[in-house]
Amino acid sequence: MTETPCEAPIISLKHVNHWFGSGESRKHALKDISLDIHPGQIIICTGPSGSGKTTLLTMLGGLRSCQDGSLTILGNELNGASKEQLAELRLNVGFIFQAHNLMMFLNARKNVRLSLELHDRYYDQDMDRLADEMLAKVGLADRVDYFPANLSGGQRQRVAIARALVAKPKILLGDEPTAALDKDSGRTVVNLMQEMAEKEKTTIIMVTHDNKILDVADRIIIVEDGMLATREQEEAFVARMRDSAH
Secondary structure, X not given: OOOOOOOOOOEEEEEEEEEEOOHHHOEEXXXXXXXXXXXXXXXXXXXXXXOOHHHHHHHHOOOOOEOEEEEEEOOEEOEOOOHHHHHHHHOOEEEEOOOOOOXXXXXXXXXXXXXXXXXXXXXXXXXXXXXXXXXXXXXXHHHOOOOHHHOOHHHHHHHHHHHHHHXXXXXEEEEOOOOOOOHHHHHHHHHHHHXXXXXXXXXXXXXXXXXXXXXXXXXXXXXEOOEEOOHHHHHHHHHHHHHHHO
């Protein structure tokens, strides 16, 4: 685990709250969350199911607005942000979803290429070649022309990961990104993410229960019942994980 860098945070939450529903059924999903995340950090978020991890992740990606408190991402305050501002922010974010969210009528190459087509800076580049290179990095060099229906669950997940990485986003968010992968594929993907964090200063935030990849984290945050654990609780969790690995 590394020390927190002294440079300005790329993501900063101050006393953020989030609710779902209204009236008596209103649920307090995130409770007074304060957190700074710095460029190039790899943050792993863990905790029980239903604790608020995915709600936090989607907020950090601009998929939902900030209702209460301050959420600043890439210098932009998202409390009160318009749909247009959130859409602009999402151009800087790569997403890896549990459900893959691939276009079933496009082959692997074209699914990955979609990410590049969102950015003007790639228009004068060979986007097919860039897509193929990223698919090769996740071990799918021989599957670039395959459609999702003809790929296994793990291969689809690797296409989704290639799509998220190919445009070199400033922020990469993953919801159980290695859950469908075997040990070797999971490690290949995690090594790729580490490389991006180091070379491109990509900030990576992953929700995961995969104890095999905890070693790559600069910090492990724990969400329980909508609240962040204290740093002492984080350190105790990391110590327990290390002990169980030996």
